[in-house]
Amino acid sequence: MPVTLRGSDGVSYRFDPGALCLEFVTTGGSVVYPRYELLHEPADLSRWTAESRLGLDRVETTPEQLGRAKALRAALWRMAADRANGRATAPADVAAVNEAARLPPPVPEMDEDGRTARLAPATGDQVVSAIARDAIDLFTGPYADRMRECAGYGCHLLFVDTSRPGRRRWCSMERCGNRDKVRRHRAQSR
Ligand SMILES: [Zn+2]
16 A cells, blocks of 8 residues: 655655555654654554554554554664665564564454454554564565665665566655656756
């Protein structure tokens, strides 16, 4: 599910990170994302969870759970950046993700007529678990070596390239892709 980001120039653009765990990384907090910080208080995590591809709209989060979510986010950001840049994964980050995944995950349930599945009301810790489990699937799965950092100048957004040819370079074609086109066009006409 694409997220809407706002650049330092104030222009909004759509960015699809390709996986739940990387979508969570875009909520802020790391070295390059602090200006995007979206999780200031526990209710912010509940709001994000409803809007994310997890689509879980009944979440109660405590301050401690928000703290665990942010610690997981920092580990995920480093792991994805390391993988995207061909560096080895830090054992401490792996341990942090593994620990988060051991929390109980969200539980599926059916609506009253038994025809539609959804996730039962959950806690912030269950959300942390879902994100960590998604990360384990991603980092060890078929797209393990498809983690990318946007090739745009000064852009450090992380995504997983799930396209068949595997040549995705940009966070967003309309943003960094176009800027690169304009830059190259200018260089040529000079
Ligand atoms: Zn970019």
